Amino acid sequence: MTMPMKLLVQLGWRNLWRQRRRNIMLLAAIFVAVAAVVLTNALIRGVQYDMRDSAVRNLTGNMKLYAPGYRDDPSILQGFELAEGWQPAVAPADLLGWTQRVSVPAVIMSERETRGVTLVGVSPQDERTQSFLGTVAIDGEGLRDADDGRILLGSELLAQLSTQVGRRVVVITQGADGLNREAGFKVVGSYDAEGTGLEKAFAFTGRAALQKLLDTQAVTEVSIRLNDGANETAVDAAVSHDVGALELLDWRALEPLAAAMYEYSNVAILVLFLIVMIALSFGLVNTLITAVMERVREFGMLRAIGMRPGQIVVQVLVESTLIMLLGLGGGIAAGIGLTVLFADGIDLSNFAQGVEMVGLGSRLTPRLMWDDVVLVVELSIFLGLIGSGYPAWRAVRVKVLDALRRGT
Amino acid sequence: MKTEGTVVECRGLSRTYNDEGVPVKALDAVDFSVTRGDFVSLAGPSGSGKSTLLNLIGGLDHPTSGSVFVDGVELNDLSTTQLSDLRLNKIGFVFQSYNLIPVLSARENVEFIMQLQGVGTSERRQRSLDILTSLGIGDLGERRPGELSGGQQQRVAVARAIVTRPALLLADEPSANLDSKTTSELLDLLRLINREHGVTIVTATHDALVMSYAARQVHLKDGRIESDERTAAAAA
Numbered sequence: 140m141t142m143p144m145k146l147l148v149q150l151g152w153r154n155l156w157r158q159r160r161r162n163i164m165l166l167a168a169i170f171v172a173v174a175a176v177v178l179t180n181a182l183i184r185g186v187q188y189d190m191r192d193s194a195v196r197n198l199t200g201n202m203k204l205y206a207p208g209y210r211d212d213p214s215i216l217q218g219f220e221l222a223e224g225w226q227p228a229v230a231p232a233d234l235l236g237w238t239q240r241v242s243v244p245a246v247i248m249s250e251r252e253t254r255g256v257t258l259v260g261v262s263p264q265d266e267r268t269q270s271f272l273g274t275v276a277i278d279g280e281g282l283r284d285a286d287d288g289r290i291l292l293g294s295e296l297l298a299q300l301s302t303q304v305g306r307r308v309v310v311i312t313q314g315a316d317g318l319n320r321e322a323g324f325k326v327v328g329s330y331d332a333e334g335t336g337l338e339k340a341f342a343f344t345g346r347a348a349l350q351k352l353l354d355t356q357a358v359t360e361v362s363i364r365l366n367d368g369a370n371e372t373a374v375d376a377a378v379s380h381d382v383g384a385l386e387l388l389d390w391r392a393l394e395p396l397a398a399a400m401y402e403y404s405n406v407a408i409l410v411l412f413l414i415v416m417i418a419l420s421f422g423l424v425n426t427l428i429t430a431v432m433e434r435v436r437e438f439g440m441l442r443a444i445g446m447r448p449g450q451i452v453v454q455v456l457v458e459s460t461l462i463m464l465l466g467l468g469g470g471i472a473a474g475i476g477l478t479v480l481f482a483d484g485i486d487l488s489n490f491a492q493g494v495e496m497v498g499l500g501s502r503l504t505p506r507l508m509w510d511d512v513v514l515v516v517e518l519s520i521f522l523g524l525i526g527s528g529y530p531a532w533r534a535v536r537v538k539v540l541d542a543l544r545r546g547t
Numbered sequence: 548m549k550t551e552g553t554v555v556e557c558r559g560l561s562r563t564y565n566d567e568g569v570p571v572k573a574l575d576a577v578d579f580s581v582t583r584g585d586f587v588s589l590a591g592p593s594g595s596g597k598s599t600l601l602n603l604i605g606g607l608d609h610p611t612s613g614s615v616f617v618d619g620v621e622l623n624d625l626s627t628t629q630l631s632d633l634r635l636n637k638i639g640f641v642f643q644s645y646n647l648i649p650v651l652s653a654r655e656n657v658e659f660i661m662q663l664q665g666v667g668t669s670e671r672r673q674r675s676l677d678i679l680t681s682l683g684i685g686d687l688g689e690r691r692p693g694e695l696s697g698g699q700q701q702r703v704a705v706a707r708a709i710v711t712r713p714a715l716l717l718a719d720e721p722s723a724n725l726d727s728k729t730t731s732e733l734l735d736l737l738r739l740i741n742r743e744h745g746v747t748i749v750t751a752t753h754d755a756l757v758m759s760y761a762a763r764q765v766h767l768k769d770g771r772i773e774s775d776e777r778t779a780a781a782a783a
Contacts, residue, residue: 143662143663143665145662146659146662146663150648150650150651153650153651154650156650157649157650436646437646437648437649440642440646440648441648442631443605443607443634443640443642443646444634444635444640444659444660444707444708445631445632445634445635445636445660445663446631446635446663447628447631447632448627448628448631449628450663538608539607539608540602540607540608543607543642543646
């Protein structure tokens with residue numbers, strides 16, 4: 140005999156409305172919990188992707204090529220030259236952009252102060268898609284091109300050096316021959332990177348101009364940015380196959396703290412969801428047990444007239460699944476609505492220094508991911524079925540005769 | 548075992564309950580059989596064992612010893628699921644308190660068992676309407692139990708019990724919640740079902756009126772059959 144699902148669903152649906160107030164309360168609890176989980180997941184994803192994007196945009200890229208040993212001794216002596224016409228082995232659909240940089244330690248001096256910085260020779264056109272330099276707010280001018288021999292400083296560094304845009308600074312660094320080079324640079328502008336860390340650490344000039352100063356054609360790094368949705372693992376494998384002895388490191392290896400936080404977010408989403416839904420499951424179990432115990436006599440009658448115990452169990456499960464689906468549907472719609480409501484982001488500028496420490500921008504934008512929504516649906520139904528399994532078992536545990544003798 | 552013409556066969560049937568550590572013998576080595584098409588009333592005072600016997604015949608309870616055969620099938624050998632299937636396909640029940648499904652209409656209650664049996668929609672619909680009409684409540688099919696009187700609910704319960712043409716109809720105190728007029732109507736109905744449809748009926752009752760409609764009266768006392776006789780109704 141097959142399970143009469145149409146009948147069980149019909150019975151389940153009508154039974155939902157027998158205890159209207161109680162079931163509406165339960166529905167409301169599921170609704171609020173699911174909406175909160177969907178919104179919270181979106182916020183956590185927002186934090187997660189903001190941290191990753193910050194890490195990737197802060198000159199790291201999705202992956203970088205270095206000469207072996209550069210990370211231990213980041214000088215031009217550990218530079219490398221790419222073959223003429225070299226392109227990263229990345230499908231055009233996956234590739235947002237790539238660039239070569241010369242990144243060397245340097246000492247920068249104004250008339251009053253001296254600071255240690257990382258001097259980065261860039262191609263400003265490439266950086267538009269590659270790093271924060273493409274979008275950062277600049278007081279003064281940006282660099283024109285790779286031949287631009289002026290210098291762009293962070294606002295904080297400018298302040299520390301007690302100098303101004305338009306003044307000159309002196310940079311001392313090591314050339315390709317191992318000897319020191321010293322040159323004067325005009326400060327073309329200062330950038331505001333929404334945090335002090337980058338502004339103090341990095342000074343930028345044109346790549347070709349810096350290569351000329353260092354007396355080399357070498358670069359120290361190649362940075363590759365991928366489009367959202369690109370399979371980083373596959374790209375990593377394809378690129379590393381193509382770069383010989385060079386070392387290919389993805390952003391996780393280059394920014395281990397951000398990577399750890401990124402992975403932690405995946406776990407946090409699951410843990411948060413389980414805590415909320417398990418708590419909710421207890422409410423579901425409690426309500427269903429009450430509903431089942433009130434109907435023991437009815438279940439006894441159904442069994443007396445020929446309904447199998449398994450069919451009774453399925454009927455209780457159908458009822459709980461229907462409640463769960465209704466609550467889920469409403470909760471997910473509300474969660475998505477709230478996510479859309481906060482789509483412009485939540486302003487965290489009052490906590491700018493704190494959020495910068497964990498690699499966040501000053502605006503937290505929720506990020507709704509359908510995989511998370513599907514996970515919420517799947518786990519909710521799973522937990523709902525587990526949670527209603529016990530009441531369903533209680534429904535058929537009572538002997539038929541004992542059930543029939545109970546008062547209504 | 549299946550005896551030709553025998554719907555119910557009980558052999559040495561005993562049922563002992565445990566009442567707070569004290570064994571209470573509700574049924575004591577009863578031998579009892581019902582032939583096909585009979586209308587039997589089990590009568591006796593409270594605690595005589597009539598409801599216990601009815602429950603054992605219906606597979607709602609298990610005997611302490613002895614065996615029950617319904618339409619040739621020994622109930623002791625059946626699993627819980629097989630007992631459900633037996634009740635679904637061979638036995639119709641009419642309960643004292645109607646026991647209709649409150650969220651279903653009268654028609655849907657009647658169709659319920661046919662749905663469990665897998666009967667098609669149109670056949671279900673036709674059979675339920677036919678039976679409700681023949682019981683005089685064809686116009687009440689879309690009402691829910693809460694919108695029906697006690698007598699109307701009991702008619703729906705009878706319709707539900709016989710619509711699948713069971714081998715046996717068991718009725719436990721079917722008149723307990725009905726007034727005498729409605730009881731007479733119900734009993735006329737049961738006699739009609741018994742005579743015209745050939746449905747075998749066994750009822751447990753205190754009610755002399757119910758007993759008077761039965762073709763065979765079995766009196767129980769202290770868990771034993773005290774008397775077993777055919778009545779004037781058998782000849783009527």
